[in-house]
Amino acid sequence: MRIVIAGGHGQIALRLERLLSAGGHEAVGIVRNPDHGADLREAGAEPVVLDLESASVDEVAEVLRGADAAVFAAGAGPGSGAERKDTVDRAAAVLFADAAERAGVRRFVVVSSMGADAGRAGEEVLDAYQRAKGEADDAVRARTALDWTILRPGMLVDDAGTGLVRLEASTGRGPVPRDDVAAVLAELVETPATAGLTLELISGSVPVAVAVRDIVGN
Numbered sequence: 452m453r454i455v456i457a458g459g460h461g462q463i464a465l466r467l468e469r470l471l472s473a474g475g476h477e478a479v480g481i482v483r484n485p486d487h488g489a490d491l492r493e494a495g496a497e498p499v500v501l502d503l504e505s506a507s508v509d510e511v512a513e514v515l516r517g518a519d520a521a522v523f524a525a526g527a528g529p530g531s532g533a534e535r536k537d538t539v540d541r542a543a544a545v546l547f548a549d550a551a552e553r554a555g556v557r558r559f560v561v562v563s564s565m566g567a568d569a570g571r572a573g574e575e576v577l578d579a580y581q582r583a584k585g586e587a588d589d590a591v592r593a594r595t596a597l598d599w600t601i602l603r604p605g606m607l608v609d610d611a612g613t614g615l616v617r618l619e620a621s622t623g624r625g626p627v628p629r630d631d632v633a634a635v636l637a638e639l640v641e642t643p644a645t646a647g648l649t650l651e652l653i654s655g656s657v658p659v660a661v662a663v664r665d666i667v668g669n
Contacts (some may be wrong), residue, residue: 453477454640455518455556457503457547458525459496460487463562463607466633467522468496474637481514481525503543511550520558520640521551523587533579540580544587552596558646559597560639562632563588565605565624565651588649598646600639604632605653617655618662625653638663 454471456464459480471478472495480496481503482488488498499514503525515521523544527535544561551559567584591599605625612630635652638659639645644667657665 452519452640453479453517454520454522455479455481455499455515456496456522456524457481457543458523459491459498460484461524461526461528462609463629463632463636464522464524465490465494466630467524467636468494470633470637471640472496479514479518481511503546504538506546508546508549508553511546512553515550515554515556518554518556520560521547521556522560522562522636522640523547524562524636526562527580531576533576536576536579536583539583541583541587541590545590548591548594548597548599552594557596557598558640558643559591559599560636561588561591561599561601562636563601563603563649565603567603592649598643600645600647601649602632602636602639603649603651605651607632613654614659615654615656616659616662617653617657618650618666620648620650622651622653622655627653631659634659635663642667 459482468478478496480491481499481501483502485500491498527539564584566581569585571581588601605627608626610628612628
């Protein structure tokens with residue numbers, strides 16, 4: 452499969468690229484900074500330099516054309532203000548979905564956030580982030596031309612992955628290693644039967660592949 456990942460230099464994205472490459476897939480990572488290309492190549496991915504805050508739908512669709520799946524893993528990142536939460540976490544996700552539709556890429560996986568809610572009140576940056584994520588999720592879920600799955604991890608940690616998770620419509624809060632988030636994403640990309648599901652993810656006791664199979668009942 453050819454899988455295009457928005458936010459290709461993110462911590463989860465780099466882990467995902469390594470897994471996809473090791474699995475024999477062609478991973479393509481969209482990055483804003485050309486200097487990040489070497490890191491993607493080291494992870495086994497092909498870098499494409501494109502700024503999702505300024506790119507057109509056609510420019511993004513050109514990168515997506517011919518792909519089997521698209522993964523939105525971009526984010527404004529820590530230290531960014533409310534404005535960039537909107538332009539990256541919301542607007543770039545919507546742009547990526549628009550481009551996937553235009554390019555005819557149906558399989559679409561989103562890395563969201565536990566607690567994402569378009570109606571969240573509050574003026575803190577975290578509130579803006581959760582609103583942006585919620586609005587992006589809502590925009591993706593409204594599309595019938597995409598076979599979307601939305602993954603909402605709990606608190607991200609850098610501990611080594613265990614390969615054991617809890618993946619459900621509602622898990623309650625908890626931590627989860629970025630390694631395990633990437634492993635679940637790799638499994639979801641190859642499991643189109645999860646289309647139409649919004650899933651929460653924390654550490655647990657079920658092997659990743661089993662957890663994904665269980666959520667679709669096979």
